[in-house]
Amino acid sequence: MEQVDEAVKDEREHVLAIGFRIMPGVSPVASISQSQHQPFPTPSPFSFSVASTRWSSRPLIHRHSNLFLRFLVLLFSFISALTLVTPSTNNRHHPSPSFTDYPELIYCFIVAIIALVYTAFQLFKGISDIAHRGILISDLTSDYLSFVLDQLLVYLLVSSASAAVPTIGQVERGTALRKGTIASTSMAFATFLVMTICAILSGYKLCKRIGW
Structure with missing residues (x-):
């Protein structure tokens, strides 16, 4: 024992x-x-997928939403300019007056063209950044330029739309230019609202990059 x-x-x-x-x-x-x-440590089958989703999907969602808003600005500004340039009329014997007779409408047309060209460039850059990151300019420079130019364009849009509102009463009733002015002013205000959202997003992106 x-x-x-x-x-x-x-x-x-x-x-x-x-x-x-x-x-x-x-x-x-x-x-x-x-x-x-x-x-x-206990390995989890969801650890890699959650981390990759957190850093890869969210920026793509932000970029796609930004592109969608820019596309709306492009569409609204194009309609705003088009309704001033080519007013349709049903009576050929009484043609509609031209928008060039009113300085406020000329200003509204110029701002719509500026918004059209600027938004087309932003769309091209956004698509290029998704396909090839940073092919045009760096991200930091792009954030600064987008923030400044978005704020400037918002001011131009609201000022042009506000200047075009009193002109509606000056245009003769029943003419195609009056209808075109109403449609153009409405599209200018819609462009202003969407562009304001773009400006807020660009400011948030810039603050997040330099301060957060």
Whole structure:
């Protein structure tokens, strides 16, 4: 019986010696405490997918929403300019007056063309950035330019639309120019609202880049 107990004790000592093998240069207390406080990591099948989704999908969503808003600005500004240039009339004997007779409408037309050209460039740059990142200009320079130019364009749009509103009462009733002026002013205000959202987003993006 004593021989069996001694054999069991020898096996326990060997197990303890293997389990708590002392590393050179490390105290036994430190090695035991490190082994107790270091949990074994459990790999999750969703860890890689969640991290990749967090950093890859959100910027693409932001860029696609920005492109959609820019496309709306492009469409509204094109309609605003088109309704001033080509007013339709059903009576050929009484042609409609031209928008060039009113300085406010000329100003509204020029602002619509500026918005059209600027938004077309922003759309081209946005598509190029998605396909080839930073092919035109750097991201920091693009954020500064977009913020400044968006604010300027918002001011031009609201000023041109506000100047065109009193002109509606000056145009003769029943003419195609009056209808075109109403449609152009409505589109100018719609362009202003969408462009305001773009300006807010560009300001948020710039603040996030330089301060957050």
